[in-house]
Amino acid sequence: MQSSAAPHVPVLLGPLLRAVAPVEGLWVDGTFGAGGYARGLLEAGAQAVIGIDRDPTVLALARGWMGEYGDRLRLEQGVFADLDRIAGGPVDGVVLDLGVSSMQLDQPERGFSFLRDGPLDMRMGGDGPSAADLLNGADETTIANVLYHFGEERASRRIARAIVKARPLTRTAQLAEIVAACLPRPKPGQSHPATRSFQAIRIWVNDEFGQLVAGLAAAERALRPGGRLAVVSFHSLEDRIVKRFMQHRSGSAGGGSRHAPAPETGAPAFSLPFRRAIGPDADEMAANPRARSALLRVAVRSDAPAGRVDPAMLGLPVLPGGA
Numbered sequence: 321m322q323s324s325a326a327p328h329v330p331v332l333l334g335p336l337l338r339a340v341a342p343v344e345g346l347w348v349d350g351t352f353g354a355g356g357y358a359r360g361l362l363e364a365g366a367q368a369v370i371g372i373d374r375d376p377t378v379l380a381l382a383r384g385w386m387g388e389y390g391d392r393l394r395l396e397q398g399v400f401a402d403l404d405r406i407a408g409g410p411v412d413g414v415v416l417d418l419g420v421s422s423m424q425l426d427q428p429e430r431g432f433s434f435l436r437d438g439p440l441d442m443r444m445g446g447d448g449p450s451a452a453d454l455l456n457g458a459d460e461t462t463i464a465n466v467l468y469h470f471g472e473e474r475a476s477r478r479i480a481r482a483i484v485k486a487r488p489l490t491r492t493a494q495l496a497e498i499v500a501a502c503l504p505r506p507k508p509g510q511s512h513p514a515t516r517s518f519q520a521i522r523i524w525v526n527d528e529f530g531q532l533v534a535g536l537a538a539a540e541r542a543l544r545p546g547g548r549l550a551v552v553s554f555h556s557l558e559d560r561i562v563k564r565f566m567q568h569r570s571g572s573a574g575g576g577s578r579h580a581p582a583p584e585t586g587a588p589a590f591s592l593p594f595r596r597a598i599g600p601d602a603d604e605m606a607a608n609p610r611a612r613s614a615l616l617r618v619a620v621r622s623d624a625p626a627g628r629v630d631p632a633m634l635g636l637p638v639l640p641g642g643a
Contacts, residue, residue, distance in 0.1 A: 330356035340548040345412030350400030374445035401534030404542035414539040434514040437493035469637040471520025537629040543621035564634045587624035
């Protein structure tokens, strides 16, 4: 079932549907966005999909086309850390597409993009402090730590110093210019110099790493035995957390050493059907440059009870001083 109003095809949709086949039963799309994964799941055989998003604007946009699926598609505003509570019972699959959506990047008023000038906001749900609030209120050390630990930005101290000197900040173009002035001019084919800084600040504003750990734990609680968890990530820090979660919860993380013995984890909560992450093929990279860095990881739920997730075991970036 296709609609003329259908949004863009999401990254790695085809590989994801093949990796979790057969698609059946009740699924949760924990990062609904433009609804591409939800549509793909429904058209591949899912009986129903619960779409969750913290951004109320994306849910409003879906009202124009979701009627074609009747009661097979249910939308809920919330965070995927609460997906087990929102689902209200066991589910057959969970899909998470991490990071910012292309829809949000295309809306200058949301303040996510360094390519389009807009208010320095970056809030996915519209609540809490904005990027401008945090950058104008934090000290230089905290900003530098955010850029380094959440964005892997090596020039973090130089950029933080420039940010503090230029305050108050109110616009995305202003921030992008400050960052660019601190870094060498990019060579052809290299990413924009503000890419890492904008990523780090967005993660800070939305507590994305904390939400990710909580969301993976919620998926473990929600999935019935044999249910599938599929996670698409777009940068190394996200993928590292997902990889380590799946390794630890499947009992395949390796055995520690005499100095740091492996922790007792109980019966494995997942099995891993693929040894490596799945990436895009050449055709998808040519059609969608955003797919270049995308990685898909899949795990299958066992009948073991859900356990506790230790963030320290997952390589979760932590800001010094808990900033």
